[in-house]
Amino acid sequence: MKTMKKRNNIILIGFMGIGKGTIARALYKEIGLFPLDSDDLIESAYNSKIKEIFAKRGEDEFRKTEKKLAKFIEKNVNNAIISTGGGFYKVPNLKKLGTIIYLKSDFEGIINRIKNSPNATKKLAKRPLLKDLKEAKKLFEKREDEYEKVADFIVDVSDKTPKQITKEIKKLLQKDNK
Ligand code: S3P
Secondary structure (H helix, E strand, C coil), X not given: CCCCCCCCEEEEECCCCCCHHHHHHHHHHHHCCEEEXXXXXXXXXXXXXXXHHHXXXXXXXXHHHHHHHHHHXXXXXXXXXXXXXXXXXXXXXXXXXXXXXXXXXXHHHHHHXXXXXXXXXXXXXXXXXXXXXXXXXXXXXXXXXXXXXXXXXXXXXXCCCHXXXXXXXXXXXXXXXX
16 A cells, blocks of 8 residues: 655644644744644534533544544645644654644643633633643643654743744744755
């Protein structure tokens, strides 16, 4: 069988609430590639919110759908900026989807970022795995090293504005293309 070449997408990974969607949109303004979001695509396929998919169909089905979506991206998507749900990094073909950028911060930084945002309540309510902050912290600690391992680039986003983060990513990508 023909093996597929790595796609020319930018894949943003990292924990819930780190700002992957925000950075994807900021990158669109900066470099013009359209932003796609794995959760949005899954919500659109099910015509249902992530919270409802978890409640009605269970996390296992959601994870299977993430894998299906990753296969779809590998086959069909190129030249896009893809922000991903916090657990998407586990799809087996992740490295084939594009350049993987891990947006990194410590747990407290992430929670403060959410709590200080204008729609904090909504941001917490829509994420089933953030319901219990103790459990969420455990999940973060389990994933921290794994995010780093799969990343092509790690960008520390602590105390930086979306503009600063976007500039940093743009520079990394320019170097990577040389
Ligand atoms: C998840 C993160 C969420 C969403 C789902 C599961 C996770 O996306 O995919 O609730 O396992 O970390 P965000 O990272 O956009 O919150």
